[in-house]
Amino acid sequence: MKSLVRLARDYTGRPSIITEVPRFARHAGGARVFLKREDLNHSGSHKINNVLGQALLTKRIGKKRVIAETGAGQHGVATATAAALMDLDCVIYMGEEDTERQALNVARMRLLGAEVIPVATGTRTLRDAINEAFRDWVANVDTTNYVFGTAAGPHPFPAMVRDFQRVISVESREQMLALGGLPDAVLACVGGGSNAIGSFDAYLDDADVRLIGCEAAGDGVETGRHAATLTGGRPGILHGSMSYILQDEEGQTQPSHSISAGLDYPGVGPEHTWLASIGRAEYWPVTDAEAMEAFRLLTRTEGILPAIESSHALAGAIRLGREPGSRGDAAGHAVWPRR
Amino acid sequence: MSAITARIDVAKAEGRAVLVGYLPVGYPTVETSLEAMRVLVEAGCDIVEVGPPYSDPLLDGPVIQHAAATALEHGVRVDDAFRAVNVVAEAGAVAVIMSYANLMLSRGWERFADDLVAAGGAGVITPDLTPDAAPEWIAAARERDVDTIFLSAPSTTRERMKLTADASRGFVYATSLMGVTGERASVGDAAADVVRRTREAGAERVCVGLGVSTGVQAAQVAQYADGVIVGSAFVKALGDGETWRRCAPRSRNSPRASGVRRDPGLDP
Numbered sequence: 102m103k104s105l106v107r108l109a110r111d112y113t114g115r116p117s118i119i120t121e122v123p124r125f126a127r128h129a130g131g132a133r134v135f136l137k138r139e140d141l142n143h144s145g146s147h148k149i150n151n152v153l154g155q156a157l158l159t160k161r162i163g164k165k166r167v168i169a170e171t172g173a174g175q176h177g178v179a180t181a182t183a184a185a186l187m188d189l190d191c192v193i194y195m196g197e198e199d200t201e202r203q204a205l206n207v208a209r210m211r212l213l214g215a216e217v218i219p220v221a222t223g224t225r226t227l228r229d230a231i232n233e234a235f236r237d238w239v240a241n242v243d244t245t246n247y248v249f250g251t252a253a254g255p256h257p258f259p260a261m262v263r264d265f266q267r268v269i270s271v272e273s274r275e276q277m278l279a280l281g282g283l284p285d286a287v288l289a290c291v292g293g294g295s296n297a298i299g300s301f302d303a304y305l306d307d308a309d310v311r312l313i314g315c316e317a318a319g320d321g322v323e324t325g326r327h328a329a330t331l332t333g334g335r336p337g338i339l340h341g342s343m344s345y346i347l348q349d350e351e352g353q354t355q356p357s358h359s360i361s362a363g364l365d366y367p368g369v370g371p372e373h374t375w376l377a378s379i380g381r382a383e384y385w386p387v388t389d390a391e392a393m394e395a396f397r398l399l400t401r402t403e404g405i406l407p408a409i410e411s412s413h414a415l416a417g418a419i420r421l422g423r424e425p426g427s428r429g430d431a432a433g434h435a436v437w438p439r440r
Numbered sequence: 441m442s443a444i445t446a447r448i449d450v451a452k453a454e455g456r457a458v459l460v461g462y463l464p465v466g467y468p469t470v471e472t473s474l475e476a477m478r479v480l481v482e483a484g485c486d487i488v489e490v491g492p493p494y495s496d497p498l499l500d501g502p503v504i505q506h507a508a509a510t511a512l513e514h515g516v517r518v519d520d521a522f523r524a525v526n527v528v529a530e531a532g533a534v535a536v537i538m539s540y541a542n543l544m545l546s547r548g549w550e551r552f553a554d555d556l557v558a559a560g561g562a563g564v565i566t567p568d569l570t571p572d573a574a575p576e577w578i579a580a581a582r583e584r585d586v587d588t589i590f591l592s593a594p595s596t597t598r599e600r601m602k603l604t605a606d607a608s609r610g611f612v613y614a615t616s617l618m619g620v621t622g623e624r625a626s627v628g629d630a631a632a633d634v635v636r637r638t639r640e641a642g643a644e645r646v647c648v649g650l651g652v653s654t655g656v657q658a659a660q661v662a663q664y665a666d667g668v669i670v671g672s673a674f675v676k677a678l679g680d681g682e683t684w685r686r687c688a689p690r691s692r693n694s695p696r697a698s699g700v701r702r703d704p705g706l707d708p
């Protein structure tokens with residue numbers, strides 16, 4: 102734990118700052134909007150928080166090789182970064198389609214010394230990369246640790262990844278209090294749900310703070326071409342946990358669609374299903390078009406280039422700010438732009 | 441006594457292990473897969489595992505992945521697996537289903553068990569369901585006398601071996617190695633050890649699967665296990681229509697389960 106705290110400070114650069122974005126907020130009904138800047142972490146996203154924890158565990162249990170899946174490539178880059186730092190062999194599985202749309206991150210991983218294996222089966226995206234990583238892990242478990250990238254998958258990943266990402270909300274809660282009070286709402290995008298669960302966790306007991314997860318609605322949930330699992334899915338078992346999944350009536354996983362590789366996953370972490378079922382968190386579908394519009398807005402009004410994943414949460418912020426009856430004061434937004 | 445344990449015990453009395461054959465339903469087509477299952481029975485398989493194809497076959501290697509993807513592209517349904525169970529049972533072998541858990545959950549644990557019984561099946565092998573996560577399935581299966589077959593592996597701890605042995609009926613499926621389905625050059629030393637540890641945990645009947653593809657390997661495994669499970673090798677033979685056509689008529693005449701009588705003659 103001490104090593105992790107030290108690495109978070111001296112390597113990742115934590116705590117990450119909060120940036121208020123007033124010019125952007127004008128498009129959000131005048132609400133105050135704050136960004137928790139996980140994009141400023143070393144390696145460019147929140148993924149490093151989880152990876153450093155799991156890499157330290159890998160060293161502790163004496164394994165020499167790590168594997169990981171990646172969608173957008175951010176988790177792959179973070180894992181390759183930690184592997185270089187801690188002298189571990191590293192193999193990253195990435196859907197072939199994602200290696201094409203996120204080619205820059207493939208190059209970064211290779212520069213960091215990782216082997217990137219494009220996965221050509223199934224939908225050639227994140228879900229298939231996870232399948233292939235599991236197949237590797239089951240064959241090489243003696244030497245290899247699987248550094249899972251999101252708060253889904255088999256036990257203990259959902260809880261472990263949440264605990265490593267919790268730092269986001271622990272920090273942001275304190276920072277918001279110092280800025281004058283708790284936010285009305287916390288928004289985060291939801292792929293598997295690691296940045297979202299990390300952004301929500303410390304606020305769970307703050308009943309007045311709305312927790313809003315923004316799912317990728319692709320072309321629109323009604324078109325069937327989307328990745329909005331909690332909106333358009335139903336309970337099932339995928340990748341070792343029971344949660345909501347996009348599936349047909351027989352239980353076959355359905356392909357997901359999103360402009361954002363990191364959210365293009367037909368499952369979601371089980372804790373989000375739980376939070377939705379007890380009404381503690383809301384999950385909003387955000388289309389490709391809405392996310393791209395929010396991306397453009399933040400870039401042009403604030404000079405911050407967000408990740409397309411995080412842009413889904415920005416779009417949610419715009420929608421929330423414009424809600425009739427919205428109080429229009431402090432809305433704390435956990436948002437992870439990427440450089 | 442279940443049909444599975446009865447069949448294993450008869451084989452044991454004959455001084456041999458049972459031969460268990462796996463085929464995914466719907467590969468290359470539903471009708472051909474049903475015919476192939478009939479051939480397996482005639483060629484001496486005591487038990488046939490019917491695999492409904494699943495979209496995310498995490499524990500399968502390339503051969504079975506390809507078969508499942510092909511079957512799904514052709515629109516194969518879980519109902520086709522129950523048809524296959526019926527074909528196997530009618531042909532005189534014991535039929536079990538090997539299914540990923542979500543297909544069962546989606547149909548409903550109870551309805552899945554009901555449909556299996558109606559089709560004449562005896563049990564279900566659940567590769568991605570652990571006993572501690574399966575109370576609903578176990579309850580549904582017990583009520584209907586459906587055998588629950590769980591997996592043990594080289595990495596399974598003593599405590600979990602016991603859990604697996606206690607929750608399994610019919611037999612325990614011991615994986616010969618850490619890995620996914622597919623042919624291997626040889627069956628490793630780990631296999632005998634897993635069988636021994638599974639028995640120590642209380643399992644009376646243990647069959648070995650993963651990576652057994654030749655008559656020689658089957659004969660080796662039959663020395664220490666109650667059954668030998670062959671999957672990818674059959675699937676591959678089926679995919680390659682030539683091999684299948686050549687071997688099918690010959691298998692029909694081959695002595696029952698010759699391969700598991702330590703006679704390496706099973707090979708096509």
Ligand SMILES: Cc1ncc(COP(=O)(O)O)c(C=O)c1O
Pocket residue numbers: 146147172173174175176250251252290291292293294295296297362363364408410411437438439
């Ligand atoms: C910046 C960013 N945000 C979010 C995600 C989605 O993952 P999760 O839902 O686990 O936070 C990714 C995944 O690649 C990402 O790169």
